[in-house]
Amino acid sequence: MGKYVFKLPDVGEGIAESEIATWRVAVGDTVREDQPLVDMLTEKAAVELPSPVAGTVIELCGQPGDRIAVGAPLVVLEVDGAGNAKDEPPVVRKPAAAPMPQAEVPSVKAQTAPPASAAVAPAAQRASAPTQPARRKPGEKPIAAPAVRQRARDLGIDLRLVVGSGPAGRITHADLDAYAKGASRAQAGAQVAPRTGVEEIKIIGLRRKIAEAMQRAKQRIPHFAYVEELDVTELEALRAHLNDTRRPEQPKLTLLPFLLRALVQVLPRFPQVNATYDDEAGVLRRYAAVHCGIATQTPSGLVVPVLRHAETLDVWQMAAEIRRLAEAARSGKATRDELSGSSITITSLGALGGIVSTPVINAPEVAIIGVNKLVERPMFVRGAVVPRLLMNLSSSFDHRIVDGYDAAQFIQALKQRLEHPATLFLTEGGA
Known part of the structure; x- marks a missing residue:
């Protein structure tokens, strides 16, 4: 058995290099002569390159998105006979990263979101209180002193939308102040976690x-x-x-x-x-x-x-x-x-x-x-x-x-x- 090194040919546009678009084979595959090996991207189109010989793929010399110079090794196959790599010097390459998927699939770096309770409580309250304000059940009547209720009416605030920081969820004047400033509007109704994911997409x-x-x-x-x-x-x-x-x-x-x-x-x-x-x-x-x-x-x-x-x-x-x-x-x-x-x-x-x-x-x-x-x-x-x-x-x-x-x-x-x-x-x- 011998090795056959398939080098990137001149695809006819006078280019010095071409980009790997899609591999049609993987290491370990047995290929026949003229079977498509890879699609190489030129300035104009993707060019399908067939295998010049039959054999088994033992090395792919790049990943989708990598640029290969004309005449550089592209695929190494194990073939019957001596092959063409008897006098070839070893190919020296930079360490490759993990293989990229064939399609441009985004990798998502998920960042840990803060607990929902941390997003709910005002900063001053988180610093001073060991527990979070109690939340009312749907339909539960808000608890508030008559003076607080009167002030809420004067301000046009619906107490059902205000989260109380007092005992058993009682609404205080400070809670009205916070709501009036918009600080507690995010607490009303269902809690929505912030979106913190980041996509990194390699442009290839x-x-x-x-x-x-x-x-x-x-x-x-x-x-x-x-x-x-x-x-x-x-x-x-x-x-x-x-x-x-x-x-x-x-x-x-x-x-x-x-x-x-x-x-x-x-x-x-x-x-x-x-x-x-x-x-x-x-x-x-x-x-x-x-x-x-x-x-x-x-x-x-x-x-x-x-x-x-x-x-x-x-x-x-x-x-x-x-x-x-x-x-x-x-x-x-x-x-x-x-x-x-x-x-x-x-x-x-x-x-x-x-x-x-x-x-x-x-x-x-x-x-x-x-x-x-x-x-x-x-x-x-x-x-x-x-x-x-x-x-x-x-x-x-x-x-x-x-x-x-x-x-x-x-x-x-x-x-x-x-x-x-x-x-x-x-x-x-x-x-």
Whole structure:
């Protein structure tokens, strides 16, 4: 028997290191050739690495969240024959902490809460009295002298809510004073223990990649936002009609395909918006094609699959492709090519979209279009107050590349098409 050291290969993106996302095997497992060993996280996606040989796992050289250099040992297997580790020097590593679970499971450090009686009694009383005030049973009449009862009535205090510190729970003037100051309000009714737990969550995997990307984008890109209100009453009527009359094989239409259709028509007039900026090289790349990123929430975090060549698709095809990409992203099956190469991004939180948002640009792009929720409000139309369906577009732009005037013109052009949806279906010459 021999040892086979499987080293991290170059996964094809020219990277120097990659992060362990998920182990597919454990020490002691018998694996076959080409069986998945581990998912490694790159800048774009999780890459599944298969075993080059059959054997038994005897060492995993890292934990989820650890970064491994290309060419460094990743898995050690015991194999039939000599293996490849005969002349390998011993691998020296820093002592590893206890293995992390595959999922990002928070560990809770529970801090001991003070006894309930300590939370109830005033500080002066705890210092002077060896016992705690007696608490009345539900429905039990409070005990108090006539003068105390009269003073409580004058103060508007319900004696049933006051905890008495006197013998047998008798309420005193001092108890009224404490209650009036709010000190004993926490004693009334059921006692609620303070929450003292603290969660420590190691940020690894996709969540760390998202954090790093957002930090770079905000540090390096001078964002500016532009928000415009759209009247989408006619667009919603058209969408409802198309959904009611669609064929069984056609997907259900959301607002996104119509917005994407408007982008396809408008972007040729604003090439600086459909672009990426390499700020290190000082190069702006403007694209004739519309490769639109569709920000998608997944169980692991936000990812941006890319709908390529949107200019070649009709709204039905766009809807089908948006759904396919979203399903692939949420199931973790989106490929690296499907998660890279966008030239502009659309982000939407659907019904949770709020009134206004300030989306973060998906670098190295220079623009992102944010869709807010649709609301019905009264509007003046030709002198009459009528109900209309309104929606905001909240968009962000890279001010190094896109001027405010150009951004405003771009959004206004989208507005014109979405508010007059017939123009979305005109030919290029008619648009």
